[in-house]
Amino acid sequence: GGHSLSLYRSLRDDRGIAQALVVMAGAEVHLGHRFGASILADEALQAARSGGDEFLIALALKWKSVAAASLDQALPLMREAVAILRRLGSTRHAATLLSHVAYFALVEQQYGEARALLAQAFELASTINDPVPLAAIRGNQGLVELFAGDTEAAADAFLAELELTRHGVFPRLAADGLLGMAALAALNGRLERAARLTGASRALSRPWAPEPLE
Helix, strand or coil: CHHHHHHHHHCCCHHHHHHHHHHHHHHHHHCCCHHHHHHHHHHHHHHHHHHCCHHHHHHHHHHHHHCCCCHHHHHHHHHHHHHHHHHHCCHHHHHHHHHHHHHHHHHCCCHHHHHHHHHHHHHHHCCCCCHHHHHHHHHHHHHHHHHHCCHHHHHHHHHHHHHHHCCCCCHHHHHHHHHHHHHHHHHCCCHHHHHHHHHHHHHHCCCCCCCCCC
16 A cells, blocks of 8 residues: 555556555545545556556546446446456456446436346356356346336346346345345335344345455
């Protein structure tokens, strides 16, 4: 973090500065500090451009888009980052970013935009052998359909999320899927089933280690 940054600055190493700032911006995002993340991502972008490192440029744009104040601000940053990441073959990063910004769209009730972004994310994530991003994308698709009022599509997505979590130990994703199914059961008046599913979700929601920062 800060110590690495001081060292890189003293060495005038733009790539190193960008790398340190990208990690710090990601940490701020994970802590929910959007404003701080946005400032760090701005600095990271400048340093990455000075250092001529495309991957770091994309990651700085990624954190800028995730830390943006609105969907309108996030979309152009996301598109630029995804284009670079796809060109570099960083498919997982691109898919995860699309899914992040789709959540923005969901919060702003832009369900059509959220569906389109998640469809792109799913198509990309389907090309790599990793169930984690696919399950997370399916979970977000379930949330979009739940809020949009399509309970059948929501159930399909949450069940797909749960099915994907069978391929490994992903308690947080399984818990999310169960909670989604609980919400659907409650909407359908099946309160006992909703309570059981909520209990199962909570049992899986033990403290978990955060994913490594990119």
